Amino acid sequence: METPHAEAPAQRRLPSGPITAAIGLAVLIVGLVFLFNTNGFTSHWYALFKWVHVTGAVIWVGGGLTLTILAARAERSADAGEMATIARQAAFVGERVFAPVGLIVFLMGIAMVINLHWGWGTTWIVIGLVGYVITFLTGLLVLGPQAKRISRLLETKGAEAAETQAAIQRILLLARVDMGVLLLVVADMILKPFT
Ligand code: HEM
Numbered sequence: 001m002e003t004p005h006a007e008a009p010a011q012r013r014l015p016s017g018p019i020t021a022a023i024g025l026a027v028l029i030v031g032l033v034f035l036f037n038t039n040g041f042t043s044h045w046y047a048l049f050k051w052v053h054v055t056g057a058v059i060w061v062g063g064g065l066t067l068t069i070l071a072a073r074a075e076r077s078a079d080a081g082e083m084a085t086i087a088r089q090a091a092f093v094g095e096r097v098f099a100p101v102g103l104i105v106f107l108m109g110i111a112m113v114i115n116l117h118w119g120w121g122t123t124w125i126v127i128g129l130v131g132y133v134i135t136f137l138t139g140l141l142v143l144g145p146q147a148k149r150i151s152r153l154l155e156t157k158g159a160e161a162a163e164t165q166a167a168i169q170r171i172l173l174l175a176r177v178d179m180g181v182l183l184l185v186v187a188d189m190i191l192k193p194f195t
Helices: 008-012 016-035 044-077 080-116 123-156 162-191
Strands: none
Touching (some): 016 044, 044 162, 123 162
């Protein structure tokens, strides 16, 4: 026998995938219109590299800051479950979003330096490169392995275990230091000190 209520939730669900794709396409098209109608750059290539570079930086730094704020809130509430959720989400976006986006930011930065002959010895470029290397190595050697350790601890010992909570607190603190480095790179890129 048919149950009319069983299908109701599925019917009500909005097609979020196509809507998201349409928003992305609209942003891309309008952005390209802006790109081909700007006079503030030496070339359209440089404008394209900078658009992608800064958009990537916004996603990376903005995403990281949001996680930091949510982590601080979870820490204050002393809710082990919420802390574990933040740690899982941070591990996911760290690996799947921030790492690839960070690489794109880096490559676009390199492309701009080459395109406009900024010079590799320019102080603010050197500071940016050093900042990127620090955050890259922190992710590769510390945050990545620690995130994997935490996911193992969550499976074997659970979210409430003191060892798990200590590991989560440590990784969130390290992530905060990493955010500090990234924010300094942003300040360096905008202010171009000692140049
Ligand atoms: C660590 C991550 C990085 C972040 C978060 C970042 C962020 C930014 C931001 C926000 C700007 C816009 C500044 C403005 O227009 O006033 C910018 C511009 C720029 N960045 Fe980066 N950047 C990073 C790494 C790098 C690296 C490693 C290089 C060089 C290899 C680089 C090269 C540049 C260049 C050439 C510009 C354009 C400057 C201009 O046209 O005035 N960036 N970056």
